[in-house]
Amino acid sequence: MSERKILSHEFYKHNTLKVAKELLGKYLVRKVGRKKIIGQIIETEAYCGPKDLACHGSRGRTPRTEALFGQAGQWYVYFIYGMYYCLNVVTEKKDYPSAALIRAVKPIYGINGSEKTDGPGKLCRTFKIDKKLNNSSACSSFSSPLRRGRLGGGLLWIEDWGEKIKPSQIKKTPRIGVDYAKEYKNKPWRFILKFRI
DNA sequence: TTATCGATGGTA
DNA sequence: ACCATCGATAAA
Numbered sequence: 001m002s003e004r005k006i007l008s009h010e011f012y013k014h015n016t017l018k019v020a021k022e023l024l025g026k027y028l029v030r031k032v033g034r035k036k037i038i039g040q041i042i043e044t045e046a047y048c049g050p051k052d053l054a055c056h057g058s059r060g061r062t063p064r065t066e067a068l069f070g071q072a073g074q075w076y077v078y079f080i081y082g083m084y085y086c087l088n089v090v091t092e093k094k095d096y097p098s099a100a101l102i103r104a105v106k107p108i109y110g111i112n113g114s115e116k117t118d119g120p121g122k123l124c125r126t127f128k129i130d131k132k133l134n135n136s137s138a139c140s141s142f143s144s145p146l147r148r149g150r151l152g153g154g155l156l157w158i159e160d161w162g163e164k165i166k167p168s169q170i171k172k173t174p175r176i177g178v179d180y181a182k183e184y185k186n187k188p189w190r191f192i193l194k195f196r197i
Numbered sequence: 198t199t200a201t202c203g204a205t206g207g208t209a
Numbered sequence: 210a211c212c213a214t215c216g217a218t219a220a221a
Contacts, residue, residue, distance in 0.1 A: 045213070054213070064208065081214050082205025088213085101213060121214045177213050 002162025009139050013072035016091040017189065020046035020100040023089075024193040025165040026158050028105050030127045037127055039105025039117050041158070045175045046189040047088070049098045054181035057097020067135040068097045075156065077124075077134040084121030085130050089138050089158070103176075103190070129156065169194050 007026065012019055023044050030037040047055035056065045056078070067076040068090060076088040076099050088099035105117045116122040124130070138157050172188040179185055 047213075056213080059209085062209075078213085079207060080212060082207075082212090084205095084214050086213060103213085116215095119214070175213070180212090 004159045004161050006139065007073075007158045007160060009071070009073040011073070012089060012091050012138070013093070014091070016046045016048045016098040016100060019089075019091045020044040020189070021170055021191050022165075023100055023102070023158065024170060024191055025163050026160055027108065028102065028127070028156075028158055030129070030156050031154060032128050036110050038109040039111065039123070039127070040108050041102055041104075042106050042193040043102075043104035044191050045101040045103060046191075047097075047099050047101060048189065049092070049096055052098075052181070052187075053184045054175060054178035054187075055097060055099075061097075065097065068099055069095050070135065073139040074135060074137050075133050077129060077131055079131060080121070085124040086120040087124055087127075087129050087133075127156075165193065 004027075011022070021044075023041050026041050028039050028041055047057070049055060050058050052058055057068050061069050064078060067074060068088070070090055071094050072091050074090050076090050077085055080086055086101060088101045090099045092098045101120060102123065103120045105123060107115075107117055111117065111126060115126040117126050133156055136155065140154055140157065171192040171194050173190045173192065174186045174188060175190045
């Protein structure tokens with residue numbers, strides 16, 4: 001049995017396409033109160049900097065996208081379509097707007113059968129992710145502010161459980177919902193983990 | 198099965 | 210007006 005390691009800043013600061021692919025098979029861990037929710041990441045998308053017209057950062061720095069311009073390894077959570085949140089983890093250099101969108105996980109622990117995890121909005125609903133997590137760190141399980149005189153547990157992070165994913169297990173497709181992105185709309189920057197080849 | 202459409206509200 | 214979505218409904 002392999003050790004479970006929290007992914008570090010080092011993991012996230014590389015090329016966004018690489019990070020988005022390497023996130024497949026890792027484990028998204030959410031702590032809410034004393035309960036844990038865990039899902040294995042099976043679908044991601046890469047948003048690759050200021051030139052990528054699908055990336056929120058391509059329209060410049062705004063209050064909403066501030067976290068996207070921050071340090072690798074922090075969460076970028078935004079509100080969309082009036083009722084959903086989307087979860088991204090920031091990649092590459094500070095001030096370079098790039099991130100990996102986590103689109104789907106496979107339920108592993110603490111998830112009711114009726115709760116869906118197969119879409120960015122549904123995943124955030126099930127994992128109780130909203131803007132309160134925006135700009136917080138994904139690199140520690142002890143990153144939250146002091147509460148009642150002691151460290152609160154971390155709230156949301158990603159673990160490597162030592163599984164190796166082969167390139168042949170990764171399906172690539174264009175990203176969802178970015179028809180407006182001109183020459184970037186058909187870039188195969190959506191990555192899906194296949195369990196059957 | 199695929200296609201279409203309304204809900205809903207922050208953002209620029 | 211637009212939107213990195215979802216779920217219901219209709220059509221086929």
